[in-house]
Amino acid sequence: MAKQDPYAALRIKEFNIFLFVRFLLVFGWSMQFIVIEWQVYSITKDPLSLGIIGLMEIIPAFSMALFAGHIVDRREKRNLLALCTAAFSMISLGLFFLTSDSIVGNWSTKSILYCIYALVFFGGFLRSFFGPTIFSLVALLVPKKIYHNAATWSTSTWKTASVSGALFGGFFISWIGVDMTLCLVFVLVILSLFFMFFIKKKPILNKKIGEPIKDSLKAGVQFVFKTKEILGVLTLDMIAVLFGGTVAILSVFAQDVLKVGPEGFGILNASISIGSIVTMFLTTYIPINKKTGKKMLISVFIFGLSIIAFGLSSLFWVSVLALFISGAADGISMVIRQTILQLKTPDDMRGRVSSVNSMFVGSSNELGAFESGLAAKLLGPVTAVVFGGTMTLLTVITIGAVNPTLRNLDLTKDIEENEK
Template sequence: MRLLLVFGWSMQFIVIEWQVYSLTKDPLSLGIIGLMEIIPAFTMALFAGHIVDKREKRNLLALCIAAFSLISLGLFLLTWPKIVAGWSTSKILYGIYALVFFGGFLRAFFGPTIFSLIALIVPKKIYPNAATWSTSTWKTAAVLGALFGGFFISWLGVDKTLCLVFILVVLSFILTFQIKKKPILNKKVGEPIADSLKAGVTFVFNNKAILGALTLDMIAVLFGGTVAILSVFAQDVLEVGSEGFGIMNASISLGSIVTMFATTYIPISHKTGKKLLISVFIFGISIIGFGLSNLFWVSVLMLFISGAADGVSMIIRQTILQLKTPDDMRGRVSSVNSMFVGSSNELGAFESGVAAKIMGPVAGVVFGGCMTLLTVLTIGAKNTVLRDLDLRDDMNAYENED
């Protein structure tokens, strides 16, 4: 289910960015896509976590996917020449931005729901390995979606590719019902919403390991994300067309997949904090390398390395969250995670668009990579709990409990 959903989701992201930049030739329009998604995703995140903790997870996920299928259908119609013939560019753009805004609202629910559902399916003692496979499935779908999205633009056209996305989302919705309903662990009756939301935020801010990991990834994604303006590099900097655009997007996720499968055999529980800091530092270096490169193969290599480093940091962050979050608070803690890291993807897209508009795409990317390195050095020096974090004791505790 997740493979089909993320595969379609990734293709949709690639195709819409390509289409919007093709219509406007303005990198700021790509930043607006991120802004339209972050506003509802960020403002709804905590409330969504409260709802997820109070509701049955399988049916809630099915409802989210059903609503997402309507967004995919709408985007297909907005790019179908038979529908939009004679429409102005601004009218099409406003329609796309509106659907992206609705998608941001749904995304506030997707993360906490899937995070909580996985925790109800997988035994606690194999969380790290399960986190690796779960994230690898997501990244596999993302790399295939990015790769095929770029090629399908050339082979099928934008409208037919988005029609395929709609079909994939519908199939994902059907497969959701192969998952059994799960029990509701948080059954507190009459708990004020404000108290419930405060409990999730307080837990995260009182846990320096979780707070440090989330802050580190948030800043890295905020300033180091290049995905939002890859279409600018593909069309105007490297001039490699839609096929090169797909390859560049796919190389990021391919790097993640390689390292994620490697970490199923390489334990991350030993010196976890140091490994997290090193992986994000390598991510920042590779982003700077990508920004400075004017050779396509070097750019692809730098993006591959950035994806590999990001994959390691993602698995470590998910493992920390899974091991250190109580079962009855997973929805709310995942929502805080979404506010820190998930929303920073969209805010990072906006920042990348603005930086590319003001500084130019190359300088904007290099600036983001430098900010990432500065963040790693600062958190490594200030947050000794995260720097010295070792998860072996947590793993042993869960194994003894089981």
């Protein structure tokens, strides 16, 4: 096999435009989430109101996921993404008005809160379409021989935008205020919509016109459960996110366990993200095609160990190092998961398979935050984190033992066949 070109996907103009569009969207979405959480807590002073935000987003995102995948597989992807982006811009504009001085000064807190919840709910509905559409569009922008490289760059762009959006969201609140920050989000979304039309319309690869929705949804779910490699990586990531997530209770560790204050809290958050971003970019140089399954299992196992180390640590620098390693391991597993999904999913089923992925992994973020908070309340933060890391290790061992297809997975032949 020829030497891997780490910039192969970046040599395609439309893919570069796609990455820029995705960065703007994710950056704006992440910044908007942080700002809304800040604003809601500022006007209510009730932690439960923050939990309701997650609930309002996850209910439509989860319940619509399979139907969204069915629709995505039967629609032209560029225009569908543009339509979703235009709708997202209306949410940002609405949130801007709801946080403006004229509305805050004249509306009741309850009215503003309910309107924010309604817009977040609509955003969750859109989220169910964004994931499958973006996943399907990537495969139409690059040749099959560089799917693995495109998946790495796309995932890295998403993670970088997510981290930087959350970081700048906090800064912009203090610099220009909540309402003007949301106005900036609106501008970024409109800018992404403008550049989206520099991508040409793509062919619709699913030709099963008139196929009943029930049969279509059933086919997508059955494909995932029959394809042991995909089922294995989705299960691994779901358990790792559900039990191994520590972000939701990092503030507890910063204030009550490590006693490092807001500055230390920021460093703890940053260490996870830096580890993840660094390793995702490194994977563009280091091939993951050989012994892919073992690398996936090892990366999630290391993630579990690092989470346990963080839970047991009472030294700040050890905690930072443990979180950096957890982010690095998580970054590797994310790239491997996206690569396996791109290579093992038929073109006409990408929307539905991506929707099942979002149900497995995407929904686990909110559920994982709830699990972490509940476990910390019942068991204490240290025991909760150690328990989560232990559950992750047990899951890796179990899946490695019962799923030899994933354990022995090697993508060398898949990539070589695509390169022919």
